[in-house]
Structure formats: structure tokens, C-alpha cells
Amino acid sequence: MKALVYTGPNSLVFRDEPDPVPQADEVLVRVEAVGICGSDMHAYHGFDARRPPPLILGHEAAGRIATGPRAGERVTINPLVVDPACPYAIEGRWHLSPTRQIISMPPRPGAFAELVRIPLRNLTPVPDAMLIAHAALAEPVAVSWHAVRIGMQRLHQPLAACKVVVLGGGAIGLAAALVARLFGARDLVIGETNPQRRATVLAEAIGVYCPGEDQPDDNSADLVIDAVGADATRAAACRMVRPGGVIVHVGLLPGAGGLDVRKLTLQEITLAGVYCYTPTDFAQAVEALALGHLGDLGWTEHRSLSDGAQAFSAIDAGRVGAAKVVLTV
DSSP, rough: OOEEEETTTEEEEEOOOOOOOOOTTTEEEEEEEEOOOHHHHHHHHTTTSSSSSSSEHHHHHHEEOOOTTTTEEEEEEOOOETTTHHHHTTTTTGGTTTOETTTTTTOOOOOOOOOOEEEEEGGGEOOOTSOHHHHHHHHHHHHHHHHHHHHHHHHHSGHHHHHSEEEEHHHHHHHHHHHHHHHTTTTEEOOOOOOHHHHHHHHHEEEEBBTTTTOOOTTTTEEEESSSSOHHHHHHHHHHHOOOOOEOOOOOOOOOOOHHHHHHHHTTOOEEOOOOOOOHHHHHHHHHHHHTTTTOOOTTTEEEEEGGGHHHHHHHHTOOOSSEEEEEE
16 A cells, blocks of 8 residues: 655655554555644654654544445544443543554554554444545544533533633634534634634634734633643633633643643632543534534645645645645545
8 A cells, every 4th residue: 555654753755555454343444535633743743752653644534444344434533442341431431541542653553544444433434425535524623522522511601601712723723613613602712823824714704813912811711722732822821711710721732831820729720631532522523524513614725645745844834824734545
């Protein structure tokens, strides 16, 4: 098969690789679309010890089952592989299981390839009318769905009555804003530094600001979703959240600074760390995408897998205005 292989820091090679061999309870999926995640970029820069080269990255994928009795079925992939007998899995929180593996991390090669092996239980059917590139958005949208849902659980009032600020206009941040709007948010704004991405956000009829310029007042936001997870965004979240408000931390950039622990304590701010999604979050995200509840998804850009190295370089250089680049196979 052909695959886009991470061979070292800032190096990707499109080359022939052996076809994967499915294990017990697994099938092969012929990948048709796969998104580039921020974690892929982090690995590409050589900053992720969990993803040593050479390795096939990519975990936001959709395509058709290629083997087994369901061959030919259009599906999107939940990349979190968990022992279903694990107590966390039994209680519906697969994402917290210590048995958790994810495609794109050893021992599971990822989906920047023509074929990927995956347990059958990790596949969700998608309607024939749904664009396969949209089906590949299920994974990042599920992350955002989970983040907004957790934030809503921590609030003391309906989302429609809240001021919501999302930090970061990439795929997770923009999808979080779209999900929040779907769930009733009316006073909603995204902070984004990249002017091209700010234009993308505006095209979705969502308010946007450049951090440091005309940003929300201190102590004004009921819910802040930090979809970046940098020292600067943690500090910004702490500044703008109101007493008794909620910060949902979903970004995963390196570093641990920026938190105002004194304010968190004295003003009873709820800080919720969120990671990935439950199977229910994933299924609900797929349904929302299939029904068009999150709009026309015009914030994506499609490129060929064979041009994947150039796509990574363009993202790295800030030349991409789309919130998500999806590679088609």
C-alpha cells in the first residue's frame, strides 16, 4: 500500500509500505479521507516521544471496510482502541481506560495510508449521502462535542444565558463553537491570532477577535473553552472567566504555566480537563454531521495524501486559512 510516513523531525515521505494484517476481531478499512490533527503536527516537529519515527501518523479517518462480512460498508473510525472488559469501558468512559491505544501510536500504525487495521467495534456506519471527507471530521468534532457537554454540566445556568468564549479557531475550537451554538449558545466569540483563520470563523457567522485587540473583558465569561492549551491561553482564560464560572481545558500544547490558582480558589472557578470523547459523544457527533446540524463544513480544505508533506509544510508556515485540512486517498 501507499502511505505517508513520518521519518524524522519535519520529514514525511510518501512511499510503499506493507499492507497491515488484521488481528482477531479486526478488519481492514480502505481509507478515503483522513484529517491532519494538531497532534500530528506536534509529532511531525519531533516533540512527541509517544510517536517515534518511522511511523504512519493520522487518526481522523473514514472510508470503506475492505475485509470481513461487512466489506464495502462506508464507515468513520473511532481511533481509540480499548479492552471492552475494562471497568472504564463498561461504565462508558473508554477514553480513560488504562488499556487505551490509538492508531498513529505504536503498536498501531495510523491512517495516513491506503489501509488501516481496526477492531470492528470501532467503526460507525455513515449514510451514503454523507461526503466521506465530512465523515472524517467525526473524531475532532467528537472531541469538541465532549468538551462542550462537560462545560454545560459544570455550569449553573442554561447555555443560552451564558457568555461563551472559545480560545483558538482551529478545528477543535471552531467545532466547539458550532456545537455550543447548536446547544443554544447565543453570546459566543472565538479568539484567534491567525487572520486567515479569523476570516474562516467569520464565514461561519461566529464572532471573532484577535487576542490583545478588543478582547472580552476580564471577569466576563461564564464558560471559556481553551482549545489551544498554551501558557498564554490558560492565562487569558483565567483573566476573562467570571467568579463561579467554568474553564474547559481541551488543548494539548506543551507547558503547564498560566493558571491563576489564587483566582481559581478564591472565586470558585471550575477547571475541567477534558480528553477525547465517550462512544456516545462520538455517535452523537456523527449524527449531527450527517444531519447537517453543524452547517456546510466549509471550514475544511481537501488535499491529496500524496501531497501530504506539502500540506504539513503549509500548515507549519501559517499559509492555511482552513480550520482543518483533510487528505483524500
